[in-house]
Amino acid sequence: MEYSDPSTQPEILLVDDTPEHIETAVSVLCDHNFKVRIATKGITALKLIDQHLPDLILLDVYMPEMDGFEVCKTIKRNPDYIHIPIIFLTSSNDEESIKKGFAYGAQDYVIKPFNSSELLARVNTHIKLKQQTKSLLQANRELDSFCYSVSHDLKAPLLSISRLIDYLVLDYSPRLDNDGHELLDNIQKKSNELIMIIDHLLEFSRMSEMELRIEKVDLEHCFRTICSELIKLEPQRKIQCIIKSLPIICADPIMMKLLVSNILSNALKYTRNKAAASIEITSAETPEEYIVSIKDNGEGFDMRYSDKLFKVFQRLHAQNEFEGSGVGLAICQKILQRHHGRAWLTGKIDQGACFSFSFPKQ
Ligand SMILES: Nc1ncnc2c1ncn2[C@@H]1O[C@H](COP(=O)(O)OP(=O)(O)O)[C@@H](O)[C@H]1O
Ligand SMILES: [Mg+2]
Structure with a gap:
């Protein structure tokens, strides 16, 4: 791959303290039209990245003061830098460093x-991968905004239809026979279902677009508040909800509320047919x-179908038994992805389910 147009020349940050290595790498890379910036210390490398994001980093393992692992760890901890590929420069007999380098990201x-x-083949491969990842992320963003x-755009006409049905019920009900009433009732139900689906889809897209506002979030308090609000809505049910000690995390409070309320709504919904519902919330670290x-x-x-559950509109229970849009878990996953966490669901037919999520410590 050759980059003749200076505006598209990828920029490589070379972090190394050995003059001969710098000379060799710079000559190879510049010959192939890469722009190269050089840092001979870890701390200088971090300053240069701060000023301008490189397309790739070539990072020496052993350097005085701050070694390559420390630099790598600091870079990979920063969400703005996480997509910059890092290639470690090691010596042939240093398997331990190679292993450690991969472990640090x-x-x-x-x-x-x-x-x-x-050197050129590896640099080109990772630059190409980075560009493809960028295009994929961009395509995903476009899909979200679509x-x-x-x-x-669908919501406004749907709300009008729903209002028109309300008028129809009010003004024409007395003139309809039983079949007419039943039909109208079904139309009304379906239109409400559609509005709920649209609202959930809007929430799903919002979770991709919304800027993260990270604050301290007391998960235990969040679960307790939302749990008691939801239980109050179903006073006739026998529900035992045990909330053990939960951590305080750094997260977006609005997103966490939505996550907790989706998970608890599911737990309450799918225990509806049990004489006594039992929900237990625990944490480990x-x-x-x-x-x-x-x-x-x-x-x-x-x-067998667990991999489907986090996709939009995928449901394993029939609408007439358990109402829903099939967007809730996709929203949860999106929220966790944005916080670099993961979600998974385990269960067995008629023997309950367990939703788990991991959340990185800062
Ligand atoms: N606690 C649970 N117990 C059993 N099944 C669940 C539970 N939570 C989620 N599911 C399954 O995952 C599907 C997707 O969940 P979700 O995206 O929240 O959609 P919805 O609740 O609207 O159906 C549900 O339709 C259901 O089949
Ligand atoms: Mg749900």
Whole structure:
């Protein structure tokens, strides 16, 4: 791959403290029309990245003061830098460093002294991958905003239809026979369903577009408040909800509320047919993340289809048994992705389900 147009020349940040290595790498890369910036210390590299994002980083492992692993860790911790590919520069017998580099989030490594065609091949591959990832992210954003526009534009005529049905019920009800009433009733139900689906789709798109406002969020308080609000809506039911000690996390409070309310609504919905519903919320932790689980004793589901559940409109229960749009879990997943967390659901038919999510510690 050659980059003759200066405006599209990829920029590489070379972080190394050995003059001979710098010289070799710069000569190979400049010969192939890459722009190269050089940092001989980790701390200088971080300053340069701050000023201007490079397309790729070539990072030496051993440097005085701040070594390559420390630099890599700091870069990968910053969401703005996470997509910059990092290639470690190691020596041939340093397997431990290669392993450690991958563990810290590096994409690849090149062995010193460089073989120029190998260095070029790896740099080109990762730049191409980065460009493809960028196009995919852009396409995804366009899809999200398309989804938002369609939902938004559909909502107004749908609300009009719903109002027209209300007028029809009010003004023409006395003139209809039983079949007419039944038909009108069904139209009204379907129109409300559509409005609910559109609202959920709008919420889904909003979760992609909304800017994250990170604050401290007390998960335990969040679960307790939303749980008691939801239980109040169904006073006739016997519901036991146990909330164990949950962590305080750094997250967007509005998104977390939506996440918690979606998970708890599901737990309450799918335990509806049980004489006594039991919901238990617990948390565990590893050095890197918290894991929160919401376990219920409801209908459960067939694990064979579990990979479908987080996709928009995918449902495993019939609408006439359990109403819903099939967008709730997709919203939860989107919220967790935006916080670099993960979600999964386990269950067994008639033996309850357990929704779990992981949330990185900052
Ligand atoms: N707690 C649960 N117990 C059993 N099944 C669940 C539970 N939560 C989610 N599901 C399954 O996952 C599907 C998708 O959930 P969701 O996206 O929230 O949509 P909805 O609740 O609107 O159907 C549900 O239709 C249901 O089949
Ligand atoms: Mg739901």
